[in-house]
Amino acid sequence: MSTYSASKTVALAQSAEEGAALSGRPLSLAFSFPPGGTGVFASLAWVGFGISCLWWPDIGDWTRTHQLAAAAFVMSGAIFLATVAGSRLGRFNAGLQRRAPWLLVSALFLTLWEVATAKFGWLPLPFFPPPQSIIEVYTDDLPKLLDSIIASVKLQLGGYVIGATVGFLTGVSIGWSRSVGYWVHPVLRFIGPLPATAWLPIAFFTFPSSWSASTFLIALATGFPVTVLTWSGVASVSNAYYDVARTLGAKPSFLVLKVAIPAALPHVFVGLFMGLGSSFAVLVVAEMIGVKAGLGWYLQWAQGWAAYANMYAALIVMSLLCSGAITLLFRTRDRLLIWQKGVVKW
Amino acid sequence: MVAHALAEAVTYPAVGASLDVERISHAFDIDGSVLPVLDDVNFSVKPGEFFALLGPSGCGKSTLLRLVAGLEAPRSGVLREDGDPVTGPFPSRVVVFQDPTLFPWRTVWNNVALGLEAQGILKSQRQRVDAALDLVGLSQFRNAYPHQLSGGMAQRVALARALVNDPKILILDEPLGKLDSLTRITMQAEIVALWQRKGFTTLLVTHDVEEALFLANRVIVFGDRPARIKADIAVDRPYPRHRGDPRLAELRRSILGLLGLDATW
Numbered sequence: 001m002s003t004y005s006a007s008k009t010v011a012l013a014q015s016a017e018e019g020a021a022l023s024g025r026p027l028s029l030a031f032s033f034p035p036g037g038t039g040v041f042a043s044l045a046w047v048g049f050g051i052s053c054l055w056w057p058d059i060g061d062w063t064r065t066h067q068l069a070a071a072a073f074v075m076s077g078a079i080f081l082a083t084v085a086g087s088r089l090g091r092f093n094a095g096l097q098r099r100a101p102w103l104l105v106s107a108l109f110l111t112l113w114e115v116a117t118a119k120f121g122w123l124p125l126p127f128f129p130p131p132q133s134i135i136e137v138y139t140d141d142l143p144k145l146l147d148s149i150i151a152s153v154k155l156q157l158g159g160y161v162i163g164a165t166v167g168f169l170t171g172v173s174i175g176w177s178r179s180v181g182y183w184v185h186p187v188l189r190f191i192g193p194l195p196a197t198a199w200l201p202i203a204f205f206t207f208p209s210s211w212s213a214s215t216f217l218i219a220l221a222t223g224f225p226v227t228v229l230t231w232s233g234v235a236s237v238s239n240a241y242y243d244v245a246r247t248l249g250a251k252p253s254f255l256v257l258k259v260a261i262p263a264a265l266p267h268v269f270v271g272l273f274m275g276l277g278s279s280f281a282v283l284v285v286a287e288m289i290g291v292k293a294g295l296g297w298y299l300q301w302a303q304g305w306a307a308y309a310n311m312y313a314a315l316i317v318m319s320l321l322c323s324g325a326i327t328l329l330f331r332t333r334d335r336l337l338i339w340q341k342g343v344v345k346w
Numbered sequence: 347m348v349a350h351a352l353a354e355a356v357t358y359p360a361v362g363a364s365l366d367v368e369r370i371s372h373a374f375d376i377d378g379s380v381l382p383v384l385d386d387v388n389f390s391v392k393p394g395e396f397f398a399l400l401g402p403s404g405c406g407k408s409t410l411l412r413l414v415a416g417l418e419a420p421r422s423g424v425l426r427e428d429g430d431p432v433t434g435p436f437p438s439r440v441v442v443f444q445d446p447t448l449f450p451w452r453t454v455w456n457n458v459a460l461g462l463e464a465q466g467i468l469k470s471q472r473q474r475v476d477a478a479l480d481l482v483g484l485s486q487f488r489n490a491y492p493h494q495l496s497g498g499m500a501q502r503v504a505l506a507r508a509l510v511n512d513p514k515i516l517i518l519d520e521p522l523g524k525l526d527s528l529t530r531i532t533m534q535a536e537i538v539a540l541w542q543r544k545g546f547t548t549l550l551v552t553h554d555v556e557e558a559l560f561l562a563n564r565v566i567v568f569g570d571r572p573a574r575i576k577a578d579i580a581v582d583r584p585y586p587r588h589r590g591d592p593r594l595a596e597l598r599r600s601i602l603g604l605l606g607l608d609a610t611w
Contacts, residue, residue: 240447247415248461248511249437258463262451339451339491 038100039083045107046076052111053132056119064132064139065118072110079103129309137313144298149317151293155211156283156325159218163279164272167223171230171271175264176256188227196221196282204290214286221282222275226268233267234260266340269333276329280322295321362394362547363428363438363514365414370423372409373572382572383409384420389566389575393428396541396548398558401568402605407551410573411519414549415441427515437461440508441517444524446500448492454503455479455488461511478510481540498529502536509540516541518550522557534560538585555601559594560587567604576604 050072053065082089082096089096110131116122118130138145173180174188196217207213237260245259287296295318302310372384383406391397399407412418414425416435425432427439440461448457459475462468468475479485482502492500501521508516518537522530538561541548552558558565559581567577579601583593 238447240443240445241449243412243417243441244443244447244449244507245460245464246417246435247437247439247441248464248507249435250460250464254464259449262449265451337451339493 038104039079039096042100042103042107043076043080043083045104045111046072046079049107049111049114050076052114052119056115058118058130058132059121060118060125060130060133062118062130062132062136064135068132068135072107126306126308129312133309134313134316137310141310141313145314145317148293148295148298148314149321151291151297152283152287152295152318153321155214155287155291155294156218156279159215159283160222160276160279162215163219163222164226164275166219167226167271167275168230168268170223171227171268172234172256172261172264174227175231175234176260188224192224192228196224196278197285200286200289210286210290210292214283214291217282217286218279221278222272225274225278226271229267229271229274230264233264233271236267237263266337269329269337272329273326276325284318361512361514361545364393364426365391365397365515365547365549366424366426366429367391367410367414368424368426370410370413370420370425371572372406372413372418372420384413385572385574387423387573387575389578391547391549391564394545394547395564396538396550396562398550398552398562398565399568400552400555400558400565400601401573402570403553405568405571406573407568408519411441411517411549411551414515415439415517417441437465437511438514439517440511440513440515441519442501442504442508442521444520446492446497446504448495448500448503448507450492452492453488454484454490454492454495457492457503458506458510460507465511474510474512478506481509482506482536497525498533501525501533505537505540509544512544513546515547515549518548518552520552521550523552523554530557535586537561538587542585555598555605556589556594559597559601560589565597565601567601577601 050069053069058065114131117128174184199217203213203217204210241259242255245255284296287294288300295314298314299311367387367389370384370387373380373382401407413420416432458478459468462471482505484502522533562581565579566575569576
């Protein structure tokens with residue numbers, strides 16, 4: 001790792017971080033810097049970002065430029081203090097050391113963004129709003145944004161839980177019982193591959209509310225991959241496990257609950273992951289088209305008003321939520337599937 | 347010492363069950379054609395006996411074990427455990443398979459507890475799991491997961507998982523077949539010791555002549571498929587046995603002769 005040039009190292013920071021996380025060793029990006037050196041540079045970069053906010057006048061009318069600069073200085077100070085405090089902060093310091101290259105790069109990126117938009121207008125307004133206008137959205141439009149977040153989370157959670165539960169139960173039944181498989185498999189083959197969004201026009205007519213229609217579509221998008229993967233998980237359980245359990249006196253219920261399902265769980269989680277991905281897509285489309293609430297609707301509404309800063313702000317929130325949901329799923333999986341070796345770290 | 351060991355084996359006859367194999371025939375349907383695997387097999391095993399089924403691979407001896415375990419029903423004939431017909435799997439007849447087939451999602455302790463849990467008696471009998479783990483010397487690994495174990499350790503766990511049920515008949519389906527030769531030698535001695543201590547009837551399937559002779563009281567030799575009994579040999583040597591015993595070497599030569607493999611001996 002010490003053979004990388006500095007510029008390469010920056011580009012490789014992400015993959016290097018993943019590599020270090022996998023091997024469990026502390027990351028040594030200290031090409032030529034002393035320990036903590038990257039922290040100092042990161043701190044300086046944040047000062048630079050703060051200065052870039054104040055040095056040139058804004059070319060537009062934004063109210064949060066000074067607050068943004070202040071926040072950058074606070075960030076810089078915090079990084080500096082933490083770096084100086086060093087090993088006294090224990091694990092926090094190790095985390096900081098590992099993230100220092102990222103802190104440095106993000107400060108550089110923010111500076112570039114600030115200069116290219118608010119100061120010199122290299123990127124055309126209003127399509128590329130500066131950082132302070134996004135801060136402005138988060139402070140001034142908070143109630144509406146929060147309402148949208150709550151609406152989205154509620155809709156997503158309801159649909160996902162229903163879809164995952166039904167999909168799991170269907171998958172186990174198909175995998176376990178021949179007669180259930182006989183009846184359900186053709187239906188699954190016919191309906192499953194259809195993108196859930198294709199149902200949108202019909203669903204909004206046939207369901208009593210757009211909310212229930214969207215819940216149904218999200219459940220459908222989640223349910224299909226969960227069903228198929230649970231099914232294949234149950235079907236691929238080695239007969240040897242059943243033989244062992246049967247000779248030890250296991251009844252059929254034990255074979256399903258304590259053999260088939262635990263053995264199928266790794267597959268089930270792949271299904272849950274895929275279902276999560278496709279249900280996000282349905283959620284946003286449903287909110288844009290039918291539901292008058294949620295982040296998808298917020299995006300649509302912001303576009304109608306040409307409020308591009310609001311769109312970016314909503315996109316950032318959406319990304320954090322989706323990523324957070326996947327993180328939660330993977331944490332749960334790591335906890336339940338601790339017996340597996342070599343699982344991917346998210 | 348020898349006399350003592352023998353006496354010990356004889357003091358527990360009540361624990362082991364007798365096994366009667368009466369006119370068993372079995373066949374598989376493969377792509378519409380019938381493949382006979384067992385042809386009118388008859389023998390009976392006395393309580394507490396260590397009984398080995400020896401034969402070339404693919405001769406149907408493992409199929410016979412599945413029938414004894416109750417995992418499959420024979421096409422014709424009856425199997426009796428202590429006189430009662432075998433109708434399905436029951437924890438008094440436990441199998442140790444060639445692969446340990448431990449459940450990878452369960453710790454060692456929970457794998458061993460499987461039988462008691464399946465029978466719904468784990469809550470009141472937890473100490474039996476600890477005792478079984480002690481018996482195979484793996485108490486320290488109770489919280490390990492199967493992927494952390496060596497092949498020999500995994501097979502010991504499988505043995506403990508069987509023994510925790512206090513079986514009357516222990517069915518061993520080439521349990522040492524996939525282990526390295528050193529571990530195999532160690533575990534052969536361990537199996538003999540466990541058998542002597544517990545007194546269960548043991549049914550061992552193997553294609554290793556030496557192993558059969560080192561472990562068993564009686565060895566039945568099967569010919570090629572469909573399996574028919576070629577010889578029924580009493581191994582009249584006391585335990586612990588020695589691999590260099592001239593009597594065992596003599597028996598080995600005659601068994602290899604039966605299998606048509608004595609040219610190199």
